[in-house]
Amino acid sequence: MTSAREAVLGAVRRALDKVPAAPTAAGPSPARPDDWTAAERVERFRAKLEGVGGVVHEVADAAAAATLLGELRDAGGWSEVAISDEPLVAEVTGGCGIEGFDGGSDRTRLEACDVGVTTAQFAVAETGTLVLLSSAERHRLTSLLPPVHVALVPLERVVTGLGDALGHARTAGDGSPPPLVTLITGPSRTGDIELQMVMGVHGPRDLHVILIGAAS
Amino acid sequence: MKLPETASNMAHLNANAFGAAARAALEDQPLRSALAKATDTFADRRGRVLDEMPAWEELRTHGNAIKAEALSRLDHHLAHFVREAEARGTKVHFARNRAEACQVVEGLADRLGARTIVKSKSMVTEEIGLNAALEARGLEPVETDLGEWIVQLAGETPSHIIVPAIHKSKDEIARLFQEKLGTDGDLDAEELTAVARKILRGTYLEAELGISGVNFAIAETGSFLVLENEGNARLSTSLPRVHLAVMGLEKLLPRWQDLETFLRLLPRSGTGQHLTSYQSIFTGPKQSPEDEGPDEVHVLILDNGRSAVLEDDVARETLACIRCGACLNVCPVYRQVGGHAYGSVYPGPIGAIVTPQLVGTESAVPLPSASSLCGACRDVCPVKIDIPRILLHLRGKVVERMPTRAPLERLGFRMWSLAARSPRAWRIATRVGRPLARLAASPSGVGRLARRLVPPLQGWTHGRALPRAAKVSFRERYARREA
Numbered sequence: 001m002t003s004a005r006e007a008v009l010g011a012v013r014r015a016l017d018k019v020p021a022a023p024t025a026a027g028p029s030p031a032r033p034d035d036w037t038a039a040e041r042v043e044r045f046r047a048k049l050e051g052v053g054g055v056v057h058e059v060a061d062a063a064a065a066a067t068l069l070g071e072l073r074d075a076g077g078w079s080e081v082a083i084s085d086e087p088l089v090a091e092v093t094g095g096c097g098i099e100g101f102d103g104g105s106d107r108t109r110l111e112a113c114d115v116g117v118t119t120a121q122f123a124v125a126e127t128g129t130l131v132l133l134s135s136a137e138r139h140r141l142t143s144l145l146p147p148v149h150v151a152l153v154p155l156e157r158v159v160t161g162l163g164d165a166l167g168h169a170r171t172a173g174d175g176s177p178p179p180l181v182t183l184i185t186g187p188s189r190t191g192d193i194e195l196q197m198v199m200g201v202h203g204p205r206d207l208h209v210i211l212i213g214a215a216s
Numbered sequence: 217m218k219l220p221e222t223a224s225n226m227a228h229l230n231a232n233a234f235g236a237a238a239r240a241a242l243e244d245q246p247l248r249s250a251l252a253k254a255t256d257t258f259a260d261r262r263g264r265v266l267d268e269m270p271a272w273e274e275l276r277t278h279g280n281a282i283k284a285e286a287l288s289r290l291d292h293h294l295a296h297f298v299r300e301a302e303a304r305g306t307k308v309h310f311a312r313n314r315a316e317a318c319q320v321v322e323g324l325a326d327r328l329g330a331r332t333i334v335k336s337k338s339m340v341t342e343e344i345g346l347n348a349a350l351e352a353r354g355l356e357p358v359e360t361d362l363g364e365w366i367v368q369l370a371g372e373t374p375s376h377i378i379v380p381a382i383h384k385s386k387d388e389i390a391r392l393f394q395e396k397l398g399t400d401g402d403l404d405a406e407e408l409t410a411v412a413r414k415i416l417r418g419t420y421l422e423a424e425l426g427i428s429g430v431n432f433a434i435a436e437t438g439s440f441l442v443l444e445n446e447g448n449a450r451l452s453t454s455l456p457r458v459h460l461a462v463m464g465l466e467k468l469l470p471r472w473q474d475l476e477t478f479l480r481l482l483p484r485s486g487t488g489q490h491l492t493s494y495q496s497i498f499t500g501p502k503q504s505p506e507d508e509g510p511d512e513v514h515v516l517i518l519d520n521g522r523s524a525v526l527e528d529d530v531a532r533e534t535l536a537c538i539r540c541g542a543c544l545n546v547c548p549v550y551r552q553v554g555g556h557a558y559g560s561v562y563p564g565p566i567g568a569i570v571t572p573q574l575v576g577t578e579s580a581v582p583l584p585s586a587s588s589l590c591g592a593c594r595d596v597c598p599v600k601i602d603i604p605r606i607l608l609h610l611r612g613k614v615v616e617r618m619p620t621r622a623p624l625e626r627l628g629f630r631m632w633s634l635a636a637r638s639p640r641a642w643r644i645a646t647r648v649g650r651p652l653a654r655l656a657a658s659p660s661g662v663g664r665l666a667r668r669l670v671p672p673l674q675g676w677t678h679g680r681a682l683p684r685a686a687k688v689s690f691r692e693r694y695a696r697r698e699a
Contacts, residue, residue, distance in 0.1 A: 030271045
């Protein structure tokens with residue numbers, strides 16, 4: 001008996017036996033944005049992400065990010081804060097006296113956290129998108145389980161187009177794509193009940209992005 | 217009528233009942249208002265988001281070209297995908313048909329000793345009837361997309377590709393939750409959503425296996441991508457120890473670079489968003505030192521009638537579909553009758569060409585005719601599938617394969633053909649036929665009787681008036697003027 005694999009591959013091969021190969025469509029996607037200046041990138045990123053319910057903050061440096069995060073904590077009444085393993089996250093949370101919880105293996109505790117703080121490896125101006133590479137940071141669950149996600153993004157990580165970020169991701173895991181590339185454009189949402197938009201159905205209800213290094 | 221063996225390719229198939237189901241749907245006022253609201257909303261949102269994308273036609277052309285390239289050498293791209301995926305630790309399975317596909321999943325669940333299985337939205341698992349197969353073995357598959365969860369709770373099937381519970385009102389859902397979950401009967405959309413979040417969080421944490429669909433698979437890296445808005449796919453593929461993705465064999469793109477064009481095409485066409493909230497691109501299980509995510513990643517590649525479609529030069533592009541649902545929202549038939557009337561997992565214009573090809577034309581006779589051939593579906597299709605052309609092609613197949621079907625229609629066209637071949641025969645036929653046609657259209661008792669009893673008039677005049685032929689034909693008047 002032939003295996004299902006051989007049978008399916010064989011059926012596809014036979015079906016295409018007399019079909020000429022279509023020409024290659026390799027090449028850059030149309031509608032790629034031209035290179036924008038740093039200021040244009042920040043402006044566009046903010047407009048796109050805020051358009052879908054995210055909040056974008058700009059601060060000068062890590063110390064200012066810590067002050068802002070402290071204010072957000074007080075306003076939101078957060079007590080339990082989950083953090084990723086990025087040094088920048090430790091620096092900023094430590095800077096405002098947050099003792100972050102860094103233990104993805106204890107999912108029940110992570111699940112009970114009020115907020116998760118991570119960075120993103122890229123931010124895409126074109127679409128207002130955060131790009132998270134699993135090979136670069138331990139943020140798979142920290143960015144997902146708590147009801148609030150705060151992402152710290154150094155300004156030099158803001159790229160113009162989706163293609164720029166995807167191009168980097170393509171080889172980020174030792175020449176391959178890493179096990180997981182996550183693109184995040186706004187909070188979790190659903191319109192499944194009478195098309196009424198509801199935030200935070202399964203993932204975070206609130207998404208804050210703190211851009212660090214803005215010339216403000 | 218004896219149905220072909222392929223009729224068993226799809227769970228819950230009832231496409232031959234389209235006529236009766238469509239008539240029932242037309243009487244269902246709440247359903248029709250919900251459909252009108254949903255289809256208008258999505259069509260409007262799509263229009264607005266396209267206004268900001270001047271290169272839309274270039275994008276469609278590029279998407280079409282990538283799919284044509286991928287399908288014409290699908291054997292090569294599939295083999296490439298398998299090589300690359302396995303090199304990165306993904307386990308790849310194949311299934312010829314529905315039964316084999318369910319067996320693969322059951323085998324995996326058995327090996328894991330799984331009981332609870334979380335699922336994110338996947339049309340292909342609906343196609344193979346996976347939930348019923350798993351439940352029959354005492355397993356508990358749980359749909360986690362909110363709309364799918366509601367539909368599963370109600371024991372129904374999805375009615376729209378993007379909004380599965382489009383046919384249910386908020387009040388119906390509140391009553392459903394009250395009955396099944398014991399919540400208050402008057403919850404609003406926010407509160408109902410919060411109930412789902414709370415219950416499902418517990419389910420993700422206890423599930424041993426997470427099952428997702430696949431929007432695109434990439435041959436050159438062995439990766440695959442899932443798009444969503446809710447975060448349930450992220451949870452279903454991050455918390456359980458094992459992730460299984462199920463895909464039809466047509467989902468392949470040759471290159472990583474091709475993703476960019478499809479990420480511009482799909483969300484704009486589907487929900488009118490410039491991008492959905494989340495995309496997850498998976499390439500194998502976690503790599504040390506990562507300690508999050510599944511230990512095992514499996515991909516199941518399903519044929520189930522698809523390879524046969526590749527052979528057909530006209531219909532091959534059916535497999536280019538990226539399941540955005542844009543053609544449903546603009547279709548004058550879908551907009552009136554909704555998804556359930558099609559009696560298939562795949563409704564609307566795309567369903568009318570996909571279903572007969574997967575299950576055999578004899579098992580879905582009415583579907584290629586469930587269209588006015590207006591062409592709106594072709595105009596919105598992000599990969600430019602010529603759906604009306606394929607509908608006509610399939611109508612031809614129905615006639616070829618079922619030569620005894622519709623004898624009166626056949627007789628009518630044969631007579632028309634005889635008359636139209638000679639001017640003399642045409643004159644005689646119109647002279648005899650015109651008074652009869654006038655009588656049939658007249659308000660007299662004979663006319664009413666004719667409209668009720670003569671088969672082609674019956675259906676045609678159900679919702680419209682029969683136009684009355686002139687007393688004197690144009691040819692006759694023209695001839696008189698000459699004289």
